[in-house]
Amino acid sequence: MYPTARFSVAPMLDWTDRHCRYFHRLMSKEALLYTEMVTTGAIIHGKGDFLAYNEEEHPLALQLGGSNPVDLARCAKLAAERGYDEINLNVGCPSDRVQNGMFGACLMGEADLVAQCVAAMREVVDIPVTVKTRIGIDDQDSYEFLTHFIQTVSEKGGCDNFTIHARKAWLKGLSPKENREIPELDYPRVYQLKQDFPQLTMAINGGIKTFDEMEQHLQHLDGVMVGREAYQSPYLMAEVDQRLFGSDRPVMKRREVVEAMYPYIERQLANGSYLGHITRHMLGLFQSMPGARQWRRYISENAHKPGAGIEVVQQALAKIPAELDV
Structure with missing residues (x-):
């Protein structure tokens, strides 16, 4: 359709x-x-x-x-x-x-x-x-x-x-x-x-x-x-x-969005993509939230390094306060 x-x-x-x-x-x-x-x-x-x-x-x-x-x-x-x-x-x-x-x-x-x-x-x-x-x-x-x-x-x-x-x-x-x-x-x-x-x-x-x-x-x-x-x-x-x-599907939380990207990121890295080419689109995800600056900075400083992998995104996500249900 x-x-x-x-x-x-x-x-x-x-x-x-x-x-x-x-x-x-x-x-x-x-x-x-x-x-x-x-x-x-x-x-x-x-x-x-x-x-x-x-x-x-x-x-x-x-x-x-x-x-x-x-x-x-x-x-x-x-x-x-x-x-x-x-x-x-x-x-x-x-x-x-x-x-x-x-x-x-x-x-x-x-x-x-x-x-x-x-x-x-x-x-x-x-x-x-x-x-x-x-x-x-x-x-x-x-x-x-x-x-x-x-x-x-x-x-x-x-x-x-x-x-x-x-x-x-x-x-x-x-x-x-x-x-x-x-x-x-x-x-x-x-x-x-x-x-x-x-x-x-x-x-x-x-x-x-x-x-x-x-x-x-x-x-x-x-x-x-x-x-x-x-x-x-x-x-x-x-x-x-x-x-x-008018969808009645629940709205995804920001953390869920990041975690849902993990399999895609790992597939793309295995096919020769650079982490920074993917994560640059994700920098604004926590806009205006506590920890947003640390999230952006960690990815910006580490995603371009040789061999950078999924752990960069996981460690950046850890910069967002755990008690935040976002």
Whole structure:
């Protein structure tokens, strides 16, 4: 069954790798998880398997970066054959590297091309093809510009599912980090978009941190996508199923999450992974709890050492006061 867009974790370069996704999936069975953006060039020409993931990660979407319909279709087909649940086209990333490759946010100015890309992918896969975009780029930030983009991509490309980052992107003068923080958020514009295109599935992204905020957005839209907050305070994931999906499963405690990671960590270490590549995603698990700083420090100082194993995580967990039922 196709995953709902009700709650998802944003694709974040250098962050949402397969170790991160496995960790998040332990806490939420319902969240839709995304890969980091992978370019068509990397999949077609790169050395290594850019489509690898853990079976436990489903439901899982692959986010593609590219603007060549033939290449995108080829990659979408490969991803569908590998069992991905969704293909998502990146029309939101503002970095220079992305612009030079003619993909990401600059594609907002090329609505017909985006429609061609989506149509080409939809022709070769049975899984959903979705688009993640901004509300505008540079001085092209009118509501008319945004609605023209959505209408073109939905009508000509057949896309019926969009995630809207509620900020515009500045293609010149701001870094990717600044583009996540400086352009003002405009949630009402995304709400209006859903009112004007009620037949389309729409999720909202940008600056969302609390369940109260998520529930507010869900009164207007079909889904919420959370980025940095889900990464920096990952225990948020432990309540997603109960708060947003009505699950009656008990909420996992933080200790249980750490202990549930042990078999995965040991498997990955046996396959040649480095401990630090896994544990870096777990650093924020005890955010704001007694012992949180000692937990972070112990892992940060020891996980990168040659031969570091599961004992590093066990000893870090021992820094959390035993009497805390967390």
